[in-house]
Amino acid sequence: MSADPITSPSNPRIKQLVRLRTRRYRDRSGLFLIEGDRELRRAADGATEVLEIFTCPQLYLGHNEEALVGRLAAGGAEIVEVGEVPFHKASYRDKPGGLIAVARQFPTGLDRIYLGEDALVLVVESIEKPGNLGTMLRTAEAAGVAAIIVCDPTTDPFNPNVVRASLGTLFCIPLAVTSTADAIAWLRRRGVRTVATTPGATRPHWETDLTGSVAIVVGSEQHGLSSAWMEAADLQALIPMPGSVDSLNSAMAAGIVLFEAARQRQVG
């Protein structure tokens, strides 16, 4: 423990935590926030560098937080104890669980991605809502993807709502953030087939071969995929909907196609 607990909500370290909710401050500092024990456990399991861990033991949820804090401290994180009032100010959750960390943003270049044989990749373009991007990360992890490539995003992956909706899977799936042009070139060089999911296609996703080395490409809810992706993709597939076409959000569409890919890969 470094010092006395922080008791004032206007303490500069509490103010820094609040500032890290804004993209500008994240970009400038190269830091980001991780709140919650499940998220921090995945950060501790991965290679994410946690610099500071702010704790409020009165708010712990009984998820063995002490041991987790010990692990993070052993990895080099400074422990800072915080009173309930300043912790509530620092937290971006309705029911804070007593743990918020500051971590260093990790590199997200395509050069970080290694694809083994028969890799399943999720490519998402121009996603606007952090919650959707986080849900996609979480779902892709469940479906066993090898990597996620995020093209031309309007949200950064270090947004607290991405971290939260991803449940920390942000820290265990290889992730690249790049342009659509670079993603297309990179996948082509590696011989990865690309399947654009679009309501304009005629072939159902289940009649599309999603085995082998394949990238499933999903656009934003509002705008769909760019013409660059529509022209570059090897195949187009649609999710047939007996109901209304506008009734799937982009994360749900990604999940349905990813789990059809998982089905095809397991059925063999």
Added chain:
Amino acid sequence: MSADPITSPSNPRIKQLVRLRTRRYRDRSGLFLIEGDRELRRAADGATEVLEIFTCPQLYLGHNEEALVGRLAAGGAEIVEVGEVPFHKASYRDKPGGLIAVARQFPTGLDRIYLGEDALVLVVESIEKPGNLGTMLRTAEAAGVAAIIVCDPTTDPFNPNVVRASLGTLFCIPLAVTSTADAIAWLRRRGVRTVATTPGATRPHWETDLTGSVAIVVGSEQHGLSSAWMEAADLQALIPMPGSVDSLNSAMAAGIVLFEAARQRQVG
């Protein structure tokens, strides 16, 4: 137009709109809020009785709002024009689109549900998050379900976040809210096979026959399905996950199984 526009945020009618965000006031008044043009369009298409429509034309998004307001007025809704400041107070959105309505809650008894031949039904139990319930409604609509049965919910379907996340599909899918015991008895009497989705099952959802008259039963993310459902269900199915088991939220799990049902029904 009934009178001069409302210009004060402390106008009693604006205060009523804010109060309708709370369950207590919704329950007592039998009313609820519908915000947004897509949501209101679906309400106008269905049988939902819209009593008052609060408009702020300066905030319209160019989605032909005037025509929609005219339709709602023709259906009996009172039009109340509101200035920007009070409208922002009444709105529960970050970017309000200039339309909020007060509607009458419709009955949600099982007696409202009619199942045709080979009906696909979604049953959800103890869902806590309004956003999850809304996403389930929206996704179920896309998958072509005949009805949704909500058992023992901790959120009411008239929560503004259910309306929002459902994109108004709340108004076009037959919906019942009931107890688990009554739902089990009702489905059994109609000869609907019930499939409980649970990580404890051994049979993958894609090896489970989801054609014919079938109800897919999904529990909450935190607690799964109750023992009552686990014992009553005709079959159990799991979604095999090459990645981590806790990486699907309940709405995503429902969507994946519903679209596997849609696939089986279309493949024939």
